[in-house]
Amino acid sequence: MVKLRFFASLREKLGEGEALALPAGSTVAAAREALLARGGIHAEALARNRAVRSALNQKMCAESAVLADGDELAFFPPVTGG
Template sequence: MTISVRLKFFASLREKLGEGEALALPAGSTVGAAREALRARGGVHAEALAPGRAVRSALNQKMCAESAALADGDELAFFPPVTGG
């Protein structure tokens, strides 16, 4: 069984990867598994979402860890940390 998650990218990630897309994943997948699936595409995805890169994630508009479980129809957003003054 697979699930479909709506992805959104913000700030510099949006510039590199686009606004967003739908991603099909095996049921029981986590936020970390979604990031890994995107990195496996190679190219700009691998670079933008590389391990060690500061990337935050939000699941259904709430900050989450990479261990958060995904469900069919969830919205998953990736964005760089924000700084300001």
């Protein structure tokens, strides 16, 4: 089970977070695809044409990063500011 967390505008749409069961060896991309497959607000918020960043256990990561049971995976929009 992977603990998902959403931040900024994604949190507003999807809530604070949830748990997601994935097969062993799944990647961040597979987790995003599983959420996209739900359709509705998940498909809208995490659409492939939207810039979404991810962090695995509080470290920025690529979508190719492999997940392990108990990991925390966060999704958030790119950060801007000045």
